[in-house]
Amino acid sequence: MKKKEVILQAATHLFSRKGYKDTAMGELTKMTGAAEGTIFYHYKSKQGLFLAILSNLKEGILPEFERYRNAESEKTGLDMVEESISFYLYMAQSREDLFAILHQRYPYELAESNPECRDHLEAVYNCFVDIFENAIVTGQRDGSIAPDIAARKSALIVFSMVDSMVRFRMNNLYDVGALYKDLIESCRRMLENRTR
Incomplete structure (x- = not known):
């Protein structure tokens, strides 16, 4: 692995565990063996390094979600x-460092003044919500989901519920496994077409 990739991987781990503000560049140099000058040569600044992590997140996660979304399925939309x-819960667990960064406050504070950060976050979240919306629209077409619900709004609600479960798991607040079945049943009740 190239030094630049080692730095990015180590920084992702540190930012996910300690947050942006509490991650010291000196700690990153100790962890990677790269001089601070080398880090800044590759990433220009701490903020530049953080934006590279968001870009890496977008480039790494979005194709997996796209492949999932484009997979042929004979199943109902519901x-x-x-x-x-x-799939979302699986991805959040398998890419825990990246999802931990998404659940911190700093990216959203930075997005208020940094268009590049905002673009990365919008792309990631639009992809997440699009997956749920696509399933809802498919269900409205096949009759498994109520035709009179707003697909995008319902997708946002489902996504919010699922993402909250990820936050619970990451913060060790609840046993998410014990809530999974109830989450599925709640989403089905909210969406299903009862007129069939």
């Missing part, structure tokens, strides 16, 4: 919503 929930 079943696709359930699968999307499972």
Whole structure:
């Protein structure tokens, strides 16, 4: 692995565990063996390094979600919503460092004044919500989901519920496994077409 990639990987871990403000560049130099000058040569600043992490997140996670979204399925839209929930929870667990960064306050503070950061965050979250919206629209077409609900708004609600479960797990607040079945049932009740 190239030094630049080692720095990025180590910084991702540190930022995810300590947050942006509490991560010292000196700690990163100790962890990677790279001089501070080398880090700044590759990333220009601490903020530049953080933006590179967000870009890496976008470039690493979005293709996986795109592949998932584009996979052919014979299932109903309602079943696709359930699968999307499972996939999101799986991705959040397998990419825990990156999702931990998304759940910190700093990226959103930075996005207020930094268009590049805002673009990265919008791309990531639009992809997440699009997966749920696509499943809902499919369900409205096949009749498994109520035709009169607003697909985008419902997708945002489902995403918010699922993402909250990820936050619970990351912060050790609740046993998410014990809540999974109830989450699925709640989403099904909210979306299902009862007129069939």
